[in-house]
Amino acid sequence: MFFKKKKTDSLNSLNQGNIEKRKLIPAHTDGFIQEMKRLLHNSADLNVKDRPNGVTLIFLDSIIDNKMLHQDILARLQHGESSPDEILKKITVSKVAKYFYIEDAVEMMLKGAVLIHSSGHPCIVSASIGTQENRSLTRPENESQVLGPQIAFNESMATNISLIRRFLTNPNLCNESYSLGKQTNSGVSLLYMKGIADEEMVDRLRERIKNIKVDSILDSSTLVQFIEDNSFAIFPQLLMTERPDRACAWLLNGKMIVLVDGSVQVIGCPQTFIEFFQSMEDESVRWQIATFLRLLRIFSMIVSIFFTAIYVAALTFHYEIIPQTLLIPLGESRSKVPFPPIIEALLLEGMIELLREAGARLPTKVGQTMGIVGGIVVGTAAVDAGFTSNILIIIIAVSALASFTTPNYMMGNVIRVLRFPLILLAGFWGFYGLMIGFCFLLIHLIRLSSLGTPFLAPFYPPRFADWRDSIIRLPIQFTNIRPIQTRPLNRLKYRFNKSKKKE
Template identity: 40%
Template sequence: MNSFFVFKKLNANYIYIREDSHYTDDLKKREFTWNGRRGICLFLETIIDEEKLEKTFFSNLETDSQSEESELKKKISATEVSEIQHINQVSNELHKGMAAVFLEEKSEAYVFDVKKTTERSVQEPENEKIVRGSHDGFVETLMTNLQLLRRRIEVQDLVIKYHAVGTETKTRIALVYLASIANPTIVKEVEEKVKSISIDMVFSPGAIEEFLENDTISPFPQMLNTERPDRVMANLIDGRIAILTDGDPTALVCPSSFFTFYQSPDDYNSRFLVGTFYRLLRMVSFLIAIFVPAIYIATVSFHFEVIPADLVLPVKSSVERIPYPPIVEAILMELTIELIREAGIRLPSPIGQTIGIVGGLVIGDAVVQAGLVSNIMIIVVAITAIASFVVPSFEMSSALRVIRFPFMFFAASFGYFGIMFCFTLLLIHLCRLESFGSPYFSPLAPLTWQDLKDSVIRAPMKKMNERPKATLPRKKFRQAIRKGRRKW
């Protein structure tokens, strides 16, 4: 687009902006007179607050109409008023919720913010509820989300950098990090990747995540998604970087490791023994979700001799009347569970809960009575589904539901050997995966004993002196305590 200066004729400015906006009907013009000279105010009525515009500008004109014309800018009581000389730049600002004031025979426009703010109240995220601790969460307004972080981290080292992503939407995103802790190399890498994004629009943070992550084919999420300000704060203090998007309550945190997705704020709100127990329980749920269906299929298909003698007859009587192999009934029930889950999400909450409970009971009982699925398979699928939902992260839970299908196919083809072969491939993939140069399976690969205190387990607070080494923080220690010694 050619860059023209603001025209001295008011009508020429109006005509240019109308053409540049493709004659949109919500572009409005209000005329006024200032010391005998005509002026116009242009704005888009769909995104500005007209009451705010009245208080900020027009009511001030009526209070003192005898001021010098050079002081027209002072009659705009906005926090920030910009003087813009290029007409195309004025047009761009109007679409961001600004109002533009033109005065006859002046080759510049005054632009100020009168954007309408509509947002829901700050409340706890539905998918990240905790028992103790903070119960507020991010909303769809970027400034509100940044305020929640500023309120928690009141230091000058908290840095916020804005970027616009999307050639058509110009979606505003913010990179947040602590300059005194975050590694400058990782910050620079994240910034370069954000600047290199070339797309028409940003539909959600998931789109940004795909552009930024190192391995898009991997089923494992490489950036932590969260709507909790306290969780973002804890990761920022560990040296990580947060990415927030205007219009979405989800924050992306990087670099992240596999064990980051199994941490919950409740781990730190409880005694360390309780927090460690529940964190280990989540780790066990990962193994249950991927192994239990595969072990059942391999045992029934190839290794019937490992079943205890007391269970041989019940298992045999349950399985022998099923007309097809265990892999078929496993896939049938797993897909049924996924269908019920998707239906429960799409329907309104009361109906969704009813469909989930009644649908699961009715279908489960019906398929067993019809002889399509064994009753043991119903138990296996139920345990697997529960284990996959234990994970605090929805993205990791989704990854688990996808991963268990290859395990089932390998188990049906090669038995226990197939399960171990598939698990070996999974471990190799986890060990090779990286998140912004940080090992994804840290602190197990590479093994870092110090970082085990706040990953696999949750050690007492006084023992967690050092930040995770995987994030390469500039400050090594979290607290002044050394080797567990207290001042008393």
């Protein structure tokens, strides 16, 4: 008890010391101006304006709206009393507050506020008139689809939240604001539906955000790596989207979303492995078409990961599984190749990845030309020179095409990387190596979790009620139950009435 009390006393003294370290705003205007110049290192865009009635305005002219400065502030401070309380009554800007500490004044000015100081008063009035430099709303680039809303998030958090509120005009939509990054003070918002989202899960995500102590958070993709369960796993455990309709669908299913100011991607959590292969367009088409597309994506993932490795294992150890009618053309195709199958496959896979990366980094038109022409020219030259066989060119091309069917960019990158260790295992141990690799991936996926929930749900642990909207999608009357994975407080979405007009 003695040590516990001593520790508590030391923490209280430390907190008291931090409070005492905070400097009060000087009552004299000259002292306040000198202190602000010192803290901002005499920044070139620091502007000071004196008014006739003893009021001084200090602001950074590079991040404020000059029109609002003249119309809403300067025009209203021409005459009359200059006390802070009177200034608060005169200014009509929406975000106006009074502060007594110099640290709060600096923080507000860096966020686009004008500081109004009255001589003889140890406080300032802050009026937020920061500029809102946003690009216009555009179509989604990475999640494009034919049906559904054709609008995407942009870099402004205020705009993104307004898009979500446009879809969800519900008072139960909760918005919690945080500031992360010692150097950047980036704005972060946590959104969830009160009465649907599980409070324990919301608390878990809230604590993870609060416990992040870093210098900077510049994008959602950086924040994801801090709040996911296992940062060493190759598989992403949280999804990001640029579509407001998909973010709203997550909220209505009992999930939470996280927005970062300056990022076009919104984080949704928790997520499951199968959701990385679902598209928002699946909800807009007939259930038979949606089921076919989801099965096609799963099949394409398996082909992309294992097709080349199976070729290497069959040619290295297991000739007996190759049909006899295929052995002769296969032997003729490989007769001029001087490398074993594993070296041949790794060289060609590496060449495909080089072409793909070069096409992604070049300008759009040049990149498309580079990918098409480079693939044709290099592939044809490699076959003519005897570095590879025609059949392997076809297999590599099919695997590359199959990897593009994954709707999520992060999961597509994982599929690209997994091919290489499986090719090595197949080249050294054949199908036994492939089974070792497959079992390792399966165990790894079983051990993963997303915000404390199983990553392989609803298949492990088996939750048959959620299978109706997983790999397959049943008709809409059977998808009126929210998934168990998010532990929603209200599982029923709607009641489907089979009312038909009687003639």
